[in-house]
Amino acid sequence: MEEKRKAKIIFNKSGDKNKSTVNRVTLPVPWVRELGITEDDREVQISIENKKIIIEKL
Template sequence: MDSIKRKVIFNKPGGTASKNAIMARLTLPPEYVKALGITPEDREVIITLDEGKIIIEKA
């Protein structure tokens, strides 16, 4: 299994979010997205938090 190190991007959401709300984003390498078969037309994923690990699977 390949591993890479990335930084999480934090920012404040707009709209009707509370004033203390924070949003976190993470970019995925294109080769990982392609390997999962994620496309602009079929982009739904399932995200699971399991024992300190985030698991991303194609829906």
């Protein structure tokens, strides 16, 4: 499967004293299914190479 989609990064500030920021991006359900990720088996490895984020199912 090769597909590209435009997405936006979500920025959330935590409620703690440090006011740290958490970033998230939503993945399309078909992509998650393609990787075989389920609610019961959802462990992934994330890495960054050459300015690209890579998500792989463990």
